[in-house]
Amino acid sequence: xxxxxxxxxxxxxxxxYAWPGQSIVDAARDNGIYxxxxxxxxxxxxxxxxxxxxxxxxxxxxxACTAPVGEGMVVENDTPELNELRKTIVEVLFVSxxxxxxxxxxxxxxxxxxxxxxxxxMVPQFPYEFPVKGVxxxxxLILHDRNRCIMCKRCVRGIEKDGKAVFSFEGRGGEHxxxxxxIDLASQLSEEEAFEAMExxxxxxxxxxxxxxxIPIGERKFDKAPIGSEIENSVEQD
Amino acid sequence: MKETIQNVIEKYNRDRNRLMDILIAIxxxxxxxxxxxxxxxxxxxxxxxxxxKQTITFYHFFTLTPVGEYAVYLNDxxxxxxxxxxxxxxxxxxxxxxxxxxxxxxxxxGIWDTADIGMNDQEPAALINGTVFxxxxxxxxKSLITGMRAGKDMLELxxxxxxxxxxPELLSTMVKNNIRQKGAVLFSDAYExxxxxxxxxxxxxxxxxxxxxxSNLRGRGGAGFPAGLKWDFCRQSRxxxxxxxxxxxxGEPGTFKDRVILTELPKLLFEGMAIAGxxxxxxxxxxxxRYEYRYMLEYLESILQELRELNLLGKNIAGKAGFDFDxxxxxxxxxxxxxxxxxxxxxxxGKRGEPRNRPPFPVQTGYLNKPTxxxxxxxxxxxxxxxxxxxxxxxxxxxxxxxxxxxxxxxxDCKNPGIYAVEWGVTIQKLMRRTGANNVQAVQIGGPxxxxxxxxxxxxxxxxxxxxxxxxxxxxxxxxxxxxxxxxNFMNFFIEESCGSCGPCRSLNVILxxxxxxxxxxxxxxxxxxxxxxxxxxxxxxxxCGLGQTAANPILTxxxxxxxxxxxxxxMNESFVSAFDMESAVAESCEVVGREPNLSx
Ligand SMILES: Cc1cc2nc3c(=O)[nH]c(=O)nc-3n(C[C@H](O)[C@H](O)[C@H](O)COP(=O)(O)O)c2cc1C
Ligand code: SF4
Ligand code: SF4
Ligand code: FES
Numbered sequence: 001x002x003x004x005x006x007x008x009x010x011x012x013x014x015x016x017y018a019w020p021g022q023s024i025v026d027a028a029r030d031n032g033i034y035x036x037x038x039x040x041x042x043x044x045x046x047x048x049x050x051x052x053x054x055x056x057x058x059x060x061x062x063x064a065c066t067a068p069v070g071e072g073m074v075v076e077n078d079t080p081e082l083n084e085l086r087k088t089i090v091e092v093l094f095v096s097x098x099x100x101x102x103x104x105x106x107x108x109x110x111x112x113x114x115x116x117x118x119x120x121x122m123v124p125q126f127p128y129e130f131p132v133k134g135v136x137x138x139x140x141l142i143l144h145d146r147n148r149c150i151m152c153k154r155c156v157r158g159i160e161k162d163g164k165a166v167f168s169f170e171g172r173g174g175e176h177x178x179x180x181x182x183i184d185l186a187s188q189l190s191e192e193e194a195f196e197a198m199e200x201x202x203x204x205x206x207x208x209x210x211x212x213x214x215i216p217i218g219e220r221k222f223d224k225a226p227i228g229s230e231i232e233n234s235v236e237q238d
Numbered sequence: 239m240k241e242t243i244q245n246v247i248e249k250y251n252r253d254r255n256r257l258m259d260i261l262i263a264i265x266x267x268x269x270x271x272x273x274x275x276x277x278x279x280x281x282x283x284x285x286x287x288x289x290x291k292q293t294i295t296f297y298h299f300f301t302l303t304p305v306g307e308y309a310v311y312l313n314d315x316x317x318x319x320x321x322x323x324x325x326x327x328x329x330x331x332x333x334x335x336x337x338x339x340x341x342x343x344x345x346x347x348g349i350w351d352t353a354d355i356g357m358n359d360q361e362p363a364a365l366i367n368g369t370v371f372x373x374x375x376x377x378x379x380k381s382l383i384t385g386m387r388a389g390k391d392m393l394e395l396x397x398x399x400x401x402x403x404x405x406p407e408l409l410s411t412m413v414k415n416n417i418r419q420k421g422a423v424l425f426s427d428a429y430e431x432x433x434x435x436x437x438x439x440x441x442x443x444x445x446x447x448x449x450x451x452x453s454n455l456r457g458r459g460g461a462g463f464p465a466g467l468k469w470d471f472c473r474q475s476r477x478x479x480x481x482x483x484x485x486x487x488x489g490e491p492g493t494f495k496d497r498v499i500l501t502e503l504p505k506l507l508f509e510g511m512a513i514a515g516x517x518x519x520x521x522x523x524x525x526x527x528r529y530e531y532r533y534m535l536e537y538l539e540s541i542l543q544e545l546r547e548l549n550l551l552g553k554n555i556a557g558k559a560g561f562d563f564d565x566x567x568x569x570x571x572x573x574x575x576x577x578x579x580x581x582x583x584x585x586x587x588g589k590r591g592e593p594r595n596r597p598p599f600p601v602q603t604g605y606l607n608k609p610t611x612x613x614x615x616x617x618x619x620x621x622x623x624x625x626x627x628x629x630x631x632x633x634x635x636x637x638x639x640x641x642x643x644x645x646x647x648x649x650x651d652c653k654n655p656g657i658y659a660v661e662w663g664v665t666i667q668k669l670m671r672r673t674g675a676n677n678v679q680a681v682q683i684g685g686p687x688x689x690x691x692x693x694x695x696x697x698x699x700x701x702x703x704x705x706x707x708x709x710x711x712x713x714x715x716x717x718x719x720x721x722x723x724x725x726x727n728f729m730n731f732f733i734e735e736s737c738g739s740c741g742p743c744r745s746l747n748v749i750l751x752x753x754x755x756x757x758x759x760x761x762x763x764x765x766x767x768x769x770x771x772x773x774x775x776x777x778x779x780x781x782x783c784g785l786g787q788t789a790a791n792p793i794l795t796x797x798x799x800x801x802x803x804x805x806x807x808x809x810m811n812e813s814f815v816s817a818f819d820m821e822s823a824v825a826e827s828c829e830v831v832g833r834e835p836n837l838s839x
Contacts, residue, residue: 048595049739051780061779066595088776089742096745126749150741168288169590169738171295172573174748177738182288
């Protein structure tokens with residue numbers, strides 16, 4: 001398709017183009033604009049659960065991963081108010097889990113950590129909750145550490161075995177919700193699938209066993225450049 | 239067991255969308271969903287066990303362990319608490335020798351907390367195996383326990399504490415309707431079954447939609463969206479298959495008007511649904527009935543049957559060739575958020591009641607991804623009167639922005655709690671006089687998600703353009719501890735009832751509640767009030783659904799209107815209170831190593 005067949009819209013003054021039906025987050029990325037996202041993975045049904053991708057359209061906030069671009073839409077993204085909200089959201093995620101980054105295998109590859117750096121979180125404004133959460137290490141190849149889980153549902157949506165969900169929500173509400181693994185299915189994951197499960201998790205909540213610090217700290221994905229810069233430095237696509 | 243569970247699954251055609259019904263049946267049979275049943279369901283529906291469990295664990299009335307042959311669910315709403323719940327709890331615990339939220343060792347009786355059950359005008363109240371017991375006292379609890387130990391059935395149990403039960407045979411209940419004021423639109427004596435429907439089918443569907451549009455009837459479930467416009471949007475979706483859904487989830491604490499409509503005027507409601515069905519071209523209507531109202535199920539089914547016999551439901555309704563419409567009732571299983579229309583649809587599809595991301599809206603993609611109109615019970619009833627009497631007549635009531643009348647569920651500290659059909663615009667002062675509410679410190683309007691106002695605002699009126707409400711009005715008298723008895727209770731309610739999807743809804747409300755507790759414990763400073771207020775403002779602009787957007791309203795509106803109550807509690811001259819208790823911090827480790835805490839103070 002040519003530009004003419006695309007929808008034209010704006011993000012913070014910049015004219016952008018999108019395929020009909022494309023979400024704001026995906027379209028922004030194609031236009032070299034980073035909108036932070038945690039629960040979103042291109043190709044999976046959007047969950048709209050982390051809320052970090054909130055943008056403002058016509059004075060109303062909406063999640064850019066769930067909202068499709070509309071012709072002529074004017075999207076506010078990089079504003080002081082939204083960036084403050086995003087920082088708040090990240091802080092809430094940090095204090096409501098137990099994130100001890102220096103001892104985490106995912107440090108440097110972790111999207112939560114990376115977004116926190118990008119929004120310059122120093123010390124959260126909220127008190128730490130230090131919730132008591134467990135680790136499920138029953139399957140042979142993976143473990144699930146609930147202390148680090150941000151309940152983004154990427155594993156729930158993305159990891160299946162024989163067409164069945166391996167991960168699911170359990171419980172509800174502010175104090176009982178958690179991710180559970182189907183132990184039968186999780187135990188049958190192949191090496192490759194186990195690796196995929198670890199990769200789909202934005203944080204260090206799903207880890208592949210017997211594999212640690214293969215890439216040293218300092219040389220990991222977000223150690224060299226902030227999250228989003230790969231999008232911002234990309235050439236605008238046609 | 240295997241066979242009975244198999245039969246249940248067969249009864250619902252191994253349809254994953256009917257998982258709620260399957261689970262309800264099994265929970266009733268076994269007082270829980272046994273692990274074996276989970277395996278069988280997973281196997282038969284071709285999904286994983288955690289997938290089955292994620293639905294089970296979402297709903298308060300589904301459990302993985304037995305809840306007791308007699309499962310007592312005692313309402314824990316704020317109003318239940320000010321009406322003597324503590325005494326009832328004590329009586330249960332003393333008589334049974336177990337703490338709340340557990341089961342007797344013989345498995346006979348379980349006692350559980352539950353969120354508002356829609357009985358605020360007759361608290362303390364409890365559900366026992368789905369039957370409602372109202373106005374409980376410690377004496378009545380003793381009689382009930384004796385009855386349960388003697389193996390009495392529900393009817394006998396009710397008679398133990400209330401000799402004269404209300405209602406028709408299929409609805410023998412202790413629940414009183416307390417209709418204190420009738421109105422022109424609802425509870426008028428003029429209603430004649432089937433009249434409006436016959437009027438409607440003599441006009442085109444578009445004419446019916448236009449009449450409803452002209453009446454300015456706005457949704458009575460809380461959000462106030464114009465009903466006619468919603469129907470019009472649904473028509474514009476041009477679905478082959480479309481649905482009418484009646485939202486009878488009524489979960490907002492303090493609201494109970496839909497319960498009274500369902501009891502007194504079920505035909506009015508079903509007729510309203512049929513009119514909606516005619517207007518948007520639906521063949522199927524579904525009532526999503528909250529589990530707390532299960533005691534009405536048989537009765538409502540019998541009314542549906544009666545209407546079928548009158549040819550007001552079924553095929554070629556009222557002689558109109560090709561107009562087929564029928565209604566089924568879908569039970570919920572205990573989740574406030576399922577009142578949110580998209581969560582309700584998810585629930586009707588047998589899933590966790592997690593609100594959907596919008597767009598698309600239900601009128602485009604609703605139940606089974608088909609265009610769906612979701613309307614509140616009272617909205618659908620009002621439609622009948624709009625069609626009978628005309629839009630102009632309807633508009634002659636109320637204010638310019640809020641036409642017609644509204645049913646209010648009034649409870650709390652007043653002499654005559656119950657149902658009041660009022661014209662929109664009525665002031666709080668007027669309501670206080672009518673209901674006999676004295677020494678009122680505050681009024682909570684619209685339930686916990688609404689607002690809390692003080693006497694300086696009692697001249698304001700109930701209307702969409704002023705004090706909007708889905709129907710709940712709670713009077714709070716001067717002797718109550720507003721922050722502890724109400725604000726804290728409301729925050730705990732939202733924490734429990736959040737679906738948990740959105741990060742800020744799931745976790746920020748816990749942070750807010752803990753900050754509130756810090757203040758209530760006397761460990762707050764002035765900065766805590768300001769932080770509380772600032773943090774409470776976040777949810778509105780980031781969360782997905784109305785629950786997360788309004789969950790901090792109890793804090794926001796009381797800081798706005800009752801800041802002095804917070805200031806009385808905090809240490810105004812301090813800038814920091816550590817609130818750190820060394821003794822309790824080391825208690826656990828001391829116990830492990832078997833030492834006394836050695837704290838030189
Ligand atoms: C958390 C939450 C709970 C709700 N509960 C109810 C309810 O119990 N009954 C109801 O009719 N509407 C409820 N609503 C509003 C519905 O989402 C929806 O707006 C309404 O059913 C539409 O019907 P109406 O336009 O006739 O009011 C709730 C909304 C939210 C956000
Ligand atoms: S385990 Fe990882 S992918 Fe799954 S919900 Fe938690 S953080 Fe998200
Ligand atoms: S706002 Fe709260 S209740 Fe609503 S979808 Fe989000 S987490 Fe669920
Ligand atoms: S990325 Fe959009 S809500 Fe998480």
